[in-house]
Amino acid sequence: MDTGIATIRQVSVDQILAAAEKVFAQHGFEGATMARLAAAAGLPKANLHYYFGTKEGLYRAVLEGILALWLEDAAAWITPDRHPAEGLAGYVRAKMAHSRARPQASRIFAGELLRGAPRVMHYLGLELRRRVDELAPVISGWSAAGLMDPIHPVHLLFCIWAMTQTYADFDVQIRAVLGKVALDDTDFAVATETVVTLVLQGCGVRMPPAKRRRSA
């Protein structure tokens, strides 16, 4: 229990969580039934109740896994020691990669927000806000140092989140408009560069003083 070599438990739990991420992303909390969640996990329905108690317990477990994964990029890239050209571009690229690799996670979070976040309100008001309060001064500092235009740092974050996550949340729309069954490497590269350009130029980021550069 403490020592926890609960291999069977670990495997089953992971199996259920992975399946639940897909099902909840596709059907939402109310639309997902325990029967479907169980079928997706390849386990009897009662097993899900055995490991997670209730449907909401399972949902929260999925969300918590996502949220833990959710707040890494910003803190890693938006730091005072970086030039904004590096920090903002790196952050946008990381989030875009994230949108491509795990779109379902993003969609579950989006669905929760759409409904007013009834199950993660505490997180929004506390944890997320605390994180933003750490990021905003960094961006303001860049502006004050003359490395970029003065811009409202929090609204800039909202805009970055919106642009990057739209490629995960609303990808049906994007695929429909582009007339593609799935977005390929090129599509994502173009999208990423568009967002990076909008952010860097939009914030009037001056170019950094000639460090190492990758080929275009």
Added chain:
Amino acid sequence: MDTGIATIRQVSVDQILAAAEKVFAQHGFEGATMARLAAAAGLPKANLHYYFGTKEGLYRAVLEGILALWLEDAAAWITPDRHPAEGLAGYVRAKMAHSRARPQASRIFAGELLRGAPRVMHYLGLELRRRVDELAPVISGWSAAGLMDPIHPVHLLFCIWAMTQTYADFDVQIRAVLGKVALDDTDFAVATETVVTLVLQGCGVRMPPAKRRRSA
């Protein structure tokens, strides 16, 4: 029936649709129950079935009303005869105003997209795509005329939609981070100017040749 002075019908239908927009926006399609929809409309449950047949019929009616309202701004602002500084800024401002005035409509649409648009797929692939195919050349034309940087016009639209609609769809998140119960005029003004700046500067829009200007 044809001549249609069906006043009672008209009133009831509008009443139900208005209530349904709120309920569907808050709870989603699966989460909204006919009982709750009826309660919000102040009518017995059976009345909703009398006028709309099924729950999905009501939902589609709500969505269609939204979609009709949805595609006006772009065609009005993104036109070849405008300078991009005027067209893009005007479009962004219009969409931001929209996000503030009718956030619930935006949320229903967003919820539908999140789930893969099972009920409006035809619209995405046909109507929306057709509209975008009309808008993209206008933007490309602006770039070709040297009025702004060359940028992928469709991805630019995706980004504009994302940024403007995030203030409707995810306003819980925004309110939580800003620590506000509701966004006031100032908040929305700052948000709007942030988005306008990101778009105009981000696209490298040259300033138009000295027309009338408002004070800053």
Added chain:
DNA sequence: GGATTTCTTGACTGATCGGACAGGAATGGT
């Protein structure tokens, strides 16, 4: 003012939901 259509309503139904539970199977420690 009687007939006819439109509208309203509470009561009902079959299906499905989340969840409970008890007992059987497998596992692991000794």
Added chain:
DNA sequence: ACCATTCCTGTCCGATCAGTCAAGAAATCC
């Protein structure tokens, strides 16, 4: 070999769901 714990699963249950229905009330038409 034994036992205790963990894990698995078919079956059941009360609640709630979308949708039905028949009969009453209101409005409309001739």
